[in-house]
Amino acid sequence: MSARAGAGKAVTMGERPARERVRDFSEVDCGLSAEEAVAEAERCLQCKKPSCIKGCPVEIDIPLFIARIAERDFLGAARIIKEANLLPAVCGRVCPQEVQCEGACILGGKERPVRIGDLERFVADREREQGLVIPPVAEPTGKRVAVVGSGPAGLTAAAELARAGHNVTVFESLHEPGGVLMYGIPSFRLPKDVVQAEIDQLRGMGVEILTNHLAGASIPVADLHAYDAVFIGTGAGLPFFMNIPGEQLNGVYSANEFLTRVNLMHADRFPEYDTPVRHAGRVVVVGGGNVAMDAARVARRLGARVTLVYRRREEDLPARRAEVIRAQQEGVEFELCANPVRILGSHFVTGVECVRMEMCSLDDSGRPEPSPLKGSNFTIDADMVIQAIGQGPNPLLIRKIEGITYGRKGNILVDEEGRSSLEKVFAAGDVATGAATVILAMGGAKKAARAIDRMLREDQRDH
Numbered sequence: 001m002s003a004r005a006g007a008g009k010a011v012t013m014g015e016r017p018a019r020e021r022v023r024d025f026s027e028v029d030c031g032l033s034a035e036e037a038v039a040e041a042e043r044c045l046q047c048k049k050p051s052c053i054k055g056c057p058v059e060i061d062i063p064l065f066i067a068r069i070a071e072r073d074f075l076g077a078a079r080i081i082k083e084a085n086l087l088p089a090v091c092g093r094v095c096p097q098e099v100q101c102e103g104a105c106i107l108g109g110k111e112r113p114v115r116i117g118d119l120e121r122f123v124a125d126r127e128r129e130q131g132l133v134i135p136p137v138a139e140p141t142g143k144r145v146a147v148v149g150s151g152p153a154g155l156t157a158a159a160e161l162a163r164a165g166h167n168v169t170v171f172e173s174l175h176e177p178g179g180v181l182m183y184g185i186p187s188f189r190l191p192k193d194v195v196q197a198e199i200d201q202l203r204g205m206g207v208e209i210l211t212n213h214l215a216g217a218s219i220p221v222a223d224l225h226a227y228d229a230v231f232i233g234t235g236a237g238l239p240f241f242m243n244i245p246g247e248q249l250n251g252v253y254s255a256n257e258f259l260t261r262v263n264l265m266h267a268d269r270f271p272e273y274d275t276p277v278r279h280a281g282r283v284v285v286v287g288g289g290n291v292a293m294d295a296a297r298v299a300r301r302l303g304a305r306v307t308l309v310y311r312r313r314e315e316d317l318p319a320r321r322a323e324v325i326r327a328q329q330e331g332v333e334f335e336l337c338a339n340p341v342r343i344l345g346s347h348f349v350t351g352v353e354c355v356r357m358e359m360c361s362l363d364d365s366g367r368p369e370p371s372p373l374k375g376s377n378f379t380i381d382a383d384m385v386i387q388a389i390g391q392g393p394n395p396l397l398i399r400k401i402e403g404i405t406y407g408r409k410g411n412i413l414v415d416e417e418g419r420s421s422l423e424k425v426f427a428a429g430d431v432a433t434g435a436a437t438v439i440l441a442m443g444g445a446k447k448a449a450r451a452i453d454r455m456l457r458e459d460q461r462d463h
């Protein structure tokens, strides 16, 4: 470790100016140079009891990988991260570090926490430039595991199980693996070649990934039960709707559909690609979370004037603060304390009727409960409406698995190690927790994979 540990000024990663980036889908953040990464790494105090690790759901040895960066051993740093996390270039870009590892960093009390996420991204990008090192896998156990869904939960479970020597097959309903990493999060936040490279590692570890395979339909449940264990990571891709008049009009999308069309099916390049998306001059996005920010920023990049309607105040927006600021910089207009009551139009959308909301008593989460102000209705002109008010697990597969227990919101009920009510069937990620984060999906999948591995080994001993 460098003698300068704890010294030096905090380093800030550069980003492309808003007026330039709003014209394309290239990445907003510029990454750190080697000099910047080393300088930031040298700020780490190398705490004896590092609180940052406790803040990381997959428990990366954060001080150790940072020490390697300070020593300019970037590949060594990547190896340490990958012992705990096979998707570091993804996590370095999209994890909410401010409430996880960086939120727990001791330096946060006095100055700015170490930029752990930016450092993770730096080493992952360095490693990728030089060709990713495929993690070693154990001797084959002869056990077969079916993984359903190839989002961060499915990919993590598949990687952990392959490392342990099991024969893993991933079934993915879409034509590309990656889940939300591919179809949801736009490429200006998470470039698709970065995701692709991290998925390719799994193939290098011997994992078979079968796309266009919809479990519960083209893959019957009985076929899944033929495996020694089943891991379900089907996410929460079923969008919620507002259930207001006008939702059936042409030009009304769920954020999921809109983002999938653009991110995965290149609708922005129609007719070069054959999936279209409505060309809108004015777009209203409903919602205040990360999904709403992504939809609004994508719509801006397609050239629309965008108004984001959210029923609470700016300080209540559930999206990451940095993404709210970026949306504002890119020209997204915010209509706060407002809620749509009707979508207007006869065949195509022409506008959205909203009502003003006032903030009343606090709800269970401590946020003010919004209530409509009588007679305050107003209209926003729009030819496209994108609803981003949340999503839940898709029931297609879950309802077909006889005997599996699920909750009121359709999420599979599991114990802390991902065990469902059915022997040999495990689940983690959004399908178990409801819509959450990439790293929580990965953390849950890792625990489930360890439990599956233990179960399969005990099984092997008993026979």
Ligand SMILES: Cc1cc2nc3c(=O)[nH]c(=O)nc-3n(C[C@H](O)[C@H](O)[C@H](O)COP(=O)(O)OP(=O)(O)OC[C@H]3O[C@@H](n4cnc5c(N)ncnc54)[C@H](O)[C@@H]3O)c2cc1C
Pocket: 094, 095, 096, 148, 149, 150, 151, 152, 153, 154, 171, 172, 173, 174, 177, 178, 179, 180, 181, 184, 185, 213, 214, 215, 216, 233, 234, 235, 236, 237, 259, 290, 291, 294, 394, 396, 397, 428, 429, 430, 431, 435, 436, 437, 438, 439, 441
């Ligand atoms: C637009 C958007 C932006 C987000 N931004 C962030 C962010 O910045 N940071 C963050 O941490 N989190 C973010 N999230 C949340 C995060 O992406 C999810 O919590 C995470 O992807 C959940 O992982 P998962 O593996 O459980 O599910 P998913 O990523 O949803 O993957 C599930 C996969 O299962 C497949 N599948 C579903 N049913 C079947 C079936 N029957 N058979 C076969 N395959 C099936 C789906 O096609 C999908 O590929 C965002 C979510 C969205 C929608």
Ligand code: SF4
Pocket: 043, 044, 045, 046, 047, 050, 051, 052, 053, 062, 063, 104, 105, 106, 107, 114, 116
């Ligand atoms: S808590 Fe912060 S300063 Fe301490 S080891 Fe972790 S990153 Fe370094």
